[in-house]
Amino acid sequence: MPLIVVYNPVSGDRSGSKLATETIVPLLISHSIVPDKVAATEYPGHAGTLLLSYIDSLTPSSRTEGITLVLISGDGTLHEIVNALHSARSKQNDSFPSLRIILIPGGTANALHASFFPPESASDAEPTLLASLLSFLSATPRLVPLTFAYTTISPPAPGTEPAGPSASAVVSTVVTSTSLHAAILHDSEALRASIPGIERFKLAAAQNATTWYRARARLLAPIQRYDITSGAFVPVTPNSHGNPEEHLELPGPFAYFLSTVNVDRLEPFFRIAPLQRTLPPPHGAQTMDVLIVRPLRDPSLDGKSGEAERERFKERLWEVLGAAYRDGAHIHVRYAEGDGKTDGPPVVEYFRVGGWEWIPEEDDEKARLLCADGAIFHAPEGGKLVSNVLGRTAHDFRVAIYA
Numbered sequence: 001m002p003l004i005v006v007y008n009p010v011s012g013d014r015s016g017s018k019l020a021t022e023t024i025v026p027l028l029i030s031h032s033i034v035p036d037k038v039a040a041t042e043y044p045g046h047a048g049t050l051l052l053s054y055i056d057s058l059t060p061s062s063r064t065e066g067i068t069l070v071l072i073s074g075d076g077t078l079h080e081i082v083n084a085l086h087s088a089r090s091k092q093n094d095s096f097p098s099l100r101i102i103l104i105p106g107g108t109a110n111a112l113h114a115s116f117f118p119p120e121s122a123s124d125a126e127p128t129l130l131a132s133l134l135s136f137l138s139a140t141p142r143l144v145p146l147t148f149a150y151t152t153i154s155p156p157a158p159g160t161e162p163a164g165p166s167a168s169a170v171v172s173t174v175v176t177s178t179s180l181h182a183a184i185l186h187d188s189e190a191l192r193a194s195i196p197g198i199e200r201f202k203l204a205a206a207q208n209a210t211t212w213y214r215a216r217a218r219l220l221a222p223i224q225r226y227d228i229t230s231g232a233f234v235p236v237t238p239n240s241h242g243n244p245e246e247h248l249e250l251p252g253p254f255a256y257f258l259s260t261v262n263v264d265r266l267e268p269f270f271r272i273a274p275l276q277r278t279l280p281p282p283h284g285a286q287t288m289d290v291l292i293v294r295p296l297r298d299p300s301l302d303g304k305s306g307e308a309e310r311e312r313f314k315e316r317l318w319e320v321l322g323a324a325y326r327d328g329a330h331i332h333v334r335y336a337e338g339d340g341k342t343d344g345p346p347v348v349e350y351f352r353v354g355g356w357e358w359i360p361e362e363d364d365e366k367a368r369l370l371c372a373d374g375a376i377f378h379a380p381e382g383g384k385l386v387s388n389v390l391g392r393t394a395h396d397f398r399v400a401i402y403a
Contacts, residue, residue: 002062004054005038006047007072016072016106024070031137047077048084066098074107075174079373086171098398103132108198111174115263116403135402143400147261148390149176149288151372156382170372176387177258178358182371183208210310212253212295213367218357219248226350228332233352255317256293274328286389290356292349298335299344320347355388
């Protein structure tokens with residue numbers, strides 16, 4: 001059984017090397033499993049290079065068995081691996097080995113691990129550290145296939161002059177976002193050296209608290225909207241022919257636009273997409289959850305008061321995002337109607353869709369930001385972003401987590 005251990009020595013609290021050599025490898029050996037290779041990443045993108053090199057070293061018969069990867073890192077390193085493998089797979093005609101991942105949280109937020117092994121309290125974090133490895137070693141290991149979001153960064157329409165790089169694409173396993181979340185990740189990178197922990201995200205959030213992002217969004221079929229009254233997902237309103245809409249257009253401005261696959265949280269206690277777990281999509285469904293906040297849905301705002309309205313809405317936005325730390329309570333927060341009763345429309349629009357398009361206004365630079373698992377990209381002026389679920393069968397791209 002091909003097995004490799006890869007760790008990122010500088011992610012999170014920089015304990016990857018010690019964890020690999022003093023805990024993980026000895027535990028594997030105690031179960032008569034000797035890794036073929038133990039390797040540390042040395043630079044951004046190195047994890048993908050390491051794994052592809054390891055795959056190339058395997059015999060054809062070993063490749064058909066699939067590969068087990070013990071990965072000690074954060075979500076960013078897994079993101080590098082997935083994109084390296086997807087790129088390599090798309091260039092090969094022969095069967096590409098499946099990848100089974102034993103995930104050991106070694107990053108800052110560890111969203112994927114926290115979603116599969118959610119802590120009940122701060123003191124509960126340590127016992128879950130080896131949960132994926134213990135599943136692998138158990139008599140009844142549980143493998144969960146991952147869903148992927150495939151996002152294309154498109155150039156301007158034909159006939160217009162591109163103002164940036166040509167179209168590119170990125171695969172995500174955790175989160176794909178624009179608006180506030182993307183701006184926070186973008187600005188937080190400048191703070192990483194001085195504030196390595198998650199506090200830098202809070203500071204970056206404060207810097208972008210009153211920004212509204214000018215864009216249009218299209219949600220792509222199949223489209224369901226979460227109804228907070230019934231507590232269920234319902235199809236969007238049929239069109240005049242009685243058929244489901246192929247897309248749902250949403251005008252801006254936006255304060256928040258974020259989609260997730262595989263995860264219900266972005267930090268151990270920040271449960272931003274709780275319905276990924278409490279109302280999970282059917283087995284094999286090719287969908288993603290999308291959460292949106294549009295300020296002008298607030299009945300008390302008219303969009304004419306400029307910075308004063310943005311300052312007022314900032315308090316509402318912080319209230320909502322703060323409620324995500326209360327087991328995902330934000331999805332039930334509602335606006336107050338004119339009579340002051342909090343039975344207006346939900347602040348967070350929660351959808352389950354097959355994909356989305358994001359068309360930013362050309363002169364809104366921050367609306368052109370894209371965050372994919374923490375990596376930041378820019379749509380060119382006049383371009384757009386298109387994100388869809390990547391079908392595993394069509395691409396023969398099989399990755400699963402021991403959970």
